[in-house]
Amino acid sequence: MPNTSESPSGAGELAVAPAFAAIACAYARATGTMPTYFPINHGKLSFEPLPVQPSTPQSPTDGLDHTF
Amino acid sequence: MPTHTFKLNGKQISVEAEDNVRLLWVLRDLLGVTGPKYGCALEVCKSCTSHINGKAFNPCSVQVKDIEPADEVTTIEGLPATVGKDLHPMQEAWLKYDVAQCGYCQPGQIMAAVAKVKQARAEGRDITDADLDELRNICRCGTYSRIREAVKAGAEDMGA
Structure with a gap:
């Protein structure tokens, strides 16, 4: 799309991909091991994931007490 | 059932x-x-x-x-019908200020805004920034500044 304004905008996502690469490089330098896949460090989880069932608490029932 | x-x-x-x-x-x-x-x-x-x-x-x-x-x-x-128009003044203001980005929160934002304006009017005053602070509708796109402008403009067009 041709730019229609003076000031640049709407390119925020462009920075995402270089950030991935930069983080991978930083990780490689810091640990001395080259990561070969994303997400880094998620081959084996170091924690017990929270249960996903039920995924959310029951909806509240007091909606009529909060009208305005 | x-x-x-x-x-x-x-x-x-x-x-x-x-x-x-x-x-x-x-x-x-x-x-x-x-x-x-x-x-x-x-x-x-x-x-x-x-x-x-x-x-x-x-x-x-x-x-x-x-x-x-x-x-x-x-x-x-059903909001426009409450004022007998095709669009409620708050919706008109929303269009005028080009508020929506993704738009998901907008129905809720507009309904909350209309109620907040009516609440202020019932107390015999105009809507203030403090009133707008009480609106807790979340907008993940972060269009809050446009929302606030539109609510103020919509409030004027809603009349007394």
Whole structure:
């Protein structure tokens, strides 16, 4: 799309991909091991994931007490 | 299954649903009224904000059995009819200020804004920044500054 304004905008996502690469490089330098896949460090989880069932608490029932 | 009846956007309707089903699902899934959006279903994000008897409420947190036959539920679909126009002045302001980005929260934002303006008017005053601070509707796109401008403009166009 041709730019229609003076000031640049709407390119925020462009920075995402270089950030991935930069983080991978930083990780490689810091640990001395080259990561070969994303997400880094998620081959084996170091924690017990929270249960996903039920995924959310029951909806509240007091909606009529909060009208305005 | 029990039958529930109430007034929805000016029409008396009846619907069959279990007592404890939250009104949001009755509106969206059973009645096909999808203006009130499903965000959190925890009365936190406020994206489902609609009006009950002219006051803002969140249908995700109201069991359908708690709605009385005489209760009047208005969703964004029924908002323009409350002023007898194609669009409510608040909606016009929304267009004028080009508020929406992704748009998901906007029905709730508009319904909450209209109720907040009416609340201030009922107290005999105009809407203030403090009133706007009380609107807790979440907008993940972060269009809050445009929302505030539009609410103030819409409030003027809503008249006394």
